[in-house]
Amino acid sequence: MSLIDLRFDGKVALVTGAGRGIGLAIAQSLAAHGCAVAIQDIEIDVAQTEAARIGESGGRALGIGGDIVDLALPDRCISEVVRQFGGLHILVNNAAIQSTRNWQEFDATEIRRILDADFVSPIRFCQLAASIFKPQRFGRIINIGSIQQRVGNPDMLPYSMSKAALENLTRGLARVLAPDQITVNLLNPGYFNTWRNRFDWKDQQELINKGKSYVPIGRIGDPEDCAGIAVFLASNAGGYITGQTIYVDGGMSVK
Numbered sequence: 001m002s003l004i005d006l007r008f009d010g011k012v013a014l015v016t017g018a019g020r021g022i023g024l025a026i027a028q029s030l031a032a033h034g035c036a037v038a039i040q041d042i043e044i045d046v047a048q049t050e051a052a053r054i055g056e057s058g059g060r061a062l063g064i065g066g067d068i069v070d071l072a073l074p075d076r077c078i079s080e081v082v083r084q085f086g087g088l089h090i091l092v093n094n095a096a097i098q099s100t101r102n103w104q105e106f107d108a109t110e111i112r113r114i115l116d117a118d119f120v121s122p123i124r125f126c127q128l129a130a131s132i133f134k135p136q137r138f139g140r141i142i143n144i145g146s147i148q149q150r151v152g153n154p155d156m157l158p159y160s161m162s163k164a165a166l167e168n169l170t171r172g173l174a175r176v177l178a179p180d181q182i183t184v185n186l187l188n189p190g191y192f193n194t195w196r197n198r199f200d201w202k203d204q205q206e207l208i209n210k211g212k213s214y215v216p217i218g219r220i221g222d223p224e225d226c227a228g229i230a231v232f233l234a235s236n237a238g239g240y241i242t243g244q245t246i247y248v249d250g251g252m253s254v255k
Contacts (some may be wrong), residue, residue, distance in 0.1 A: 005236040008035030012085040013234065014077065015039060016068065016125065017095025019046035021194035022144065025223035026092055026230045029060035033231060038062045038081045040073075040095065060085070068095040068117040074124040082132070089136075090234045093122040094144040094168075096159070103124040103157040111158045120164035123169060126184075128179060138236045139182035142193025142228075143170050147190045147249050163188075167245055174243030183242035184234050192221040216251030 008030060015027040019041030031037045039054075041047035044065025050186075054061035062084050063252055066073040081088055097117040099110065104244045133139025148156050149163035170186040177184060191214055214217055226248045232238045247253040 001140065006033050006231060007035050008090075010034075011089040012036045012081065012087050013090035013092065014081050014088060014125075014129075015092040015094055016077075016094075017041060017049060019043055022189060022192060022223045022226045023094035024050055025227040026142075027061070027095065028054065029224070029227040029231045030090070030234065031061055033056075033235075035090065036060040036062075036085050038064055038077070038085070040064045040066060040077055042054065042067050061211075066149070068121050069097070069113055071121060074121060074128055078125070078128040078132075080100065083191075087136070088129060088132045089138060090140045090142070092142045092144065092230065092234075093125055096123070096144070096162075096223075098156065098159045099130065100155050103154045106158055114158040115162050118159060119165050119169075120201065122166060126169070126173060130173075131181065132181045133177070133182045135180045139177070139180070140238075141170075141184040141232055142178075142230055143184070143186045144188045145188040145245070147188055147247065147252055149188065150247075150253055152226060159173055170245065171243050178242055181239070183233070183239060185242060186245045187192065187226060187230060187233075188245060188247045188249065189226050190221060190242070190247065191215060192223060192226070192253040194223060214252065215249070216254070218221060219250065 011064050013030045013035050017023040018027040018039040028038050039047045039051050048063030051061035051063035064077055090103045118203050142164050145163040145166050150158040153160050166188050170184050174184040
């Protein structure tokens, strides 16, 4: 192995919530480095369109639809990836539900829905992926958290607490899966220029100004800022890093 080996020839990745934003940037970057990629998104047309674009660029990609709230999705999704590509080596748990309102206004049904999407479903994806990774003695699990789990935003409480739970899951799985050469890490994005944040901030200039005032590095993040570290962690070069929480936030977490 070379000191910096970022090629994924012969490898297969599944990225959930990858129809746009950070998930899409990770999927595109993995594909650009030779990985076959399955793009899961709630909108199957979006997933298939992005998969087709990767194919047009010479890569191999598959679009899979489904709602992350549906706890039958992980089994169906993993089975489809293995059927189409013959295996699985990398799992990126990116899909999530994010709701914003006063914490006392969340009812039990919505709290359960967010927890199912943001924590229960990722656990199931990890269980299924690990059962494939163990016999081949290779696997990469990258969970996507949020800076909100650190700040404890009361207006995003179910979301932020589910991401905090994901950090504990990451640490626990890293310990138990390490002997099988499976790494598990958590990436926590800060404030990013994604469709979700653009929806919250209709005025693009307001979004830019928010980045300048909130982020020490002086700008909001682009999805590609998260894709680079994800590619590294998924590669052979990242094989000695596990159980870590890595903030990709332009310095917000150290303010």
